Amino acid sequence: MKTSNLITALAADAARPVVPQSRYWLAAALAAVVVAAIVFFATIGPRPDIAAAAGTPRFLFKFVVTLALAGSALFVLDRLARPGAARRGSLGWLLAAPALLAAAIGVELLTQPEAQWQMLAVGKNSVVCLTYIPVIGIGPLALFILALRRGAPTRPGLAGLVAGFVAGGIAATLYAAHCTDDSPLFVATWYTLAVAMLGAAGGVAGRLFVRW
Amino acid sequence: MSADHETRLAGLLRAALDGDETAYAEFLGLVAALVRPVARRKLGAGIGTDPEDIVQETLLAIHLKRHTWRSDAPVMPWVYAIARYKIIDVYRRRGGRVELDIEDFAETLPAQASEAASERDIGRALDGLAAGQRRVVAAISVEGRSISETAQALGMKETAVRVALHRGLAAIAARFGRSET
Numbered sequence: 001m002k003t004s005n006l007i008t009a010l011a012a013d014a015a016r017p018v019v020p021q022s023r024y025w026l027a028a029a030l031a032a033v034v035v036a037a038i039v040f041f042a043t044i045g046p047r048p049d050i051a052a053a054a055g056t057p058r059f060l061f062k063f064v065v066t067l068a069l070a071g072s073a074l075f076v077l078d079r080l081a082r083p084g085a086a087r088r089g090s091l092g093w094l095l096a097a098p099a100l101l102a103a104a105i106g107v108e109l110l111t112q113p114e115a116q117w118q119m120l121a122v123g124k125n126s127v128v129c130l131t132y133i134p135v136i137g138i139g140p141l142a143l144f145i146l147a148l149r150r151g152a153p154t155r156p157g158l159a160g161l162v163a164g165f166v167a168g169g170i171a172a173t174l175y176a177a178h179c180t181d182d183s184p185l186f187v188a189t190w191y192t193l194a195v196a197m198l199g200a201a202g203g204v205a206g207r208l209f210v211r212w
Numbered sequence: 213m214s215a216d217h218e219t220r221l222a223g224l225l226r227a228a229l230d231g232d233e234t235a236y237a238e239f240l241g242l243v244a245a246l247v248r249p250v251a252r253r254k255l256g257a258g259i260g261t262d263p264e265d266i267v268q269e270t271l272l273a274i275h276l277k278r279h280t281w282r283s284d285a286p287v288m289p290w291v292y293a294i295a296r297y298k299i300i301d302v303y304r305r306r307g308g309r310v311e312l313d314i315e316d317f318a319e320t321l322p323a324q325a326s327e328a329a330s331e332r333d334i335g336r337a338l339d340g341l342a343a344g345q346r347r348v349v350a351a352i353s354v355e356g357r358s359i360s361e362t363a364q365a366l367g368m369k370e371t372a373v374r375v376a377l378h379r380g381l382a383a384i385a386a387r388f389g390r391s392e393t
Contacts, residue, residue: 001337001353003244006268009353010275011237013377014228018279082280083293152277154297211301212273 021151025078028147032140032170039136040174044128047178061104062176062187069097069195070169073162077144080159081151094165104184112183123181126190132178133194134201137164137171141198145205152212160206161199168195217242222287229278240271247295250316254299261302265388268337269302270295272385340387345380348373 053059072093079090112120123129144163153159172191181190221242228236244267251266273294281290338346351362359377363370 001268003264003268003271004241005353005356006271006337007237007240007244008356009349009377009381010240010271011233012352012359013275013374013381014233014236015231015359016374016378018229021280082282082285082290083277083297084289084291085282085285150279152273152280152294152297154293212277 019150021078021081024147024150025074028143029074032143032167035139035143036136036170036174039139040132040178043135044132044175044178047180049180050177053180053182056182058108058182058184059176061184062179062182063173065097065101065104065184065187066169066172066176066191068100068169070166070173072096073165073169077148077159077162077166080153080155080162081148083152083154086155094162097169101184101188105188108184117185120181120183121185121189123183123186123190125179125181125186129175129179129181129190130194130197133168133171133175133191134197135171136174137167137195137198138201140170141167141202141205143167145202145209148206148210149212153206153210156206156210157203158206160210161203163206164199164202165195167202168198171195171198218286218288221291222283225278225281225287226283229283240274243274243291244271246291250295251299253316255302261306266295266299266302269298269385269388272381272388273298276382276385337384337387341380341383345376345383348376349380349384352377 047053076086076090076093079086108120109117141164144166145160148156148159148163151159172195175191175194176187179186181187221239224235224239224242228239247267247270248263251263251270255261255263255266274291277294281287338350341349347366348362348368351357351365352359357365359370359373362368363373366373368376
């Protein structure tokens with residue numbers, strides 16, 4: 001086909017309404033939260049003493065970190081899905097959650113006796129954490145990969161990795177309501193590992209399914 | 213060229229996203245003129261891919277992904293990133309690598325190169341389509357009919373013509389990606 005003919009055909013298709021990329025993210029995010037919540041409540045559910053825990057800063061701060069991760073990663077994901085939009089500066093947003101966590105670790109180390117540090121980091125729930133954050137997050141990851149397919153990421157593997165971080169942030173937010181290990185040392189160790197697993201899965205999924 | 217070009221292209225694409233077909237055709241023509249010299253230079257020797265295929269693949273990608281442009285963002289980096297992705301993709305499918313910087317685009321003079329005069333085989337792009345889609349895409353692209361003329365000629369509803377056109381174009385884009393593996 002001659003290029004001029006192709007342009008004629010493309011122009012004739014221009015009247016078709018365009019769905020903004022932000023609409024796909026919104027749909028994916030809403031569905032992801034619903035799917036993650038269903039899996040969470042059907043499996044582990046919130047901890048029994050959640051009302052009492054809600055009054056403690058260490059418990060609440062877990063949500064600051066996980067929500068910061070989900071939000072910042074979604075922002076970066078949007079940039080990665082738009083050709084030419086991801087500059088180095090936008091990738092820097094991914095440091096938001098780690099920076100918050102690092103600050104909290106600083107406070108933790110100042111306020112907790114050194115003899116406790118190792119116990120706080122190891123915690124009691126590491127296996128549950130490494131199991132259920134990926135289990136809760138895998139559905140959301142699939143949804144964000146689907147939404148990413150509507151986008152145009154020029155680095156599909158990187159975009160998939162970040163989609164895994166978004167899913168990990170959502171899953172970790174729910175998981176944090178279950179877990180009784182509230183130390184930032186525990187969060188930095190096990191949540192990070194669990195989110196990295198989702199990130200790795202997302203990276204592979206991005207390379208396999210998000211070519212365009 | 214940059215600042216003027218940027219303003220002009222962005223204006224045309226904004227109008228196109230509001231449904232202005234004439235503006236869209238002009239926008240795509242300008243994009244083709246921008247991408248063509250880069251594709252020729254990069255695919256010059258022995259890769260076995262017609263540079264015009266890259267131009268067409270880029271236009272199809274721009275069309276199908278036009279919702280990924282934010283109307284308050286510059287349009288040229290968006291166009292270049294898509295073209296770059298498509299050129300690199302051709303090399304990747306052939307197991308090679310290509311270095312391609314944004315400067316490759318900046319050097320180009322959009323007006324100088326025109327489409328190769330050789331009549332390209334219409335069958336190549338349309339062959340893979342289902343019969344109904346092929347008739348619609350051919351009527352509009354090759355015969356230059358409007359949507360309503362095509363609907364009349366083929367005895368279809370206009371909405372059915374629009375759907376067949378859109379699906380046909382998406383199928384051509386998908387086929388481009390597979391054809392050289």
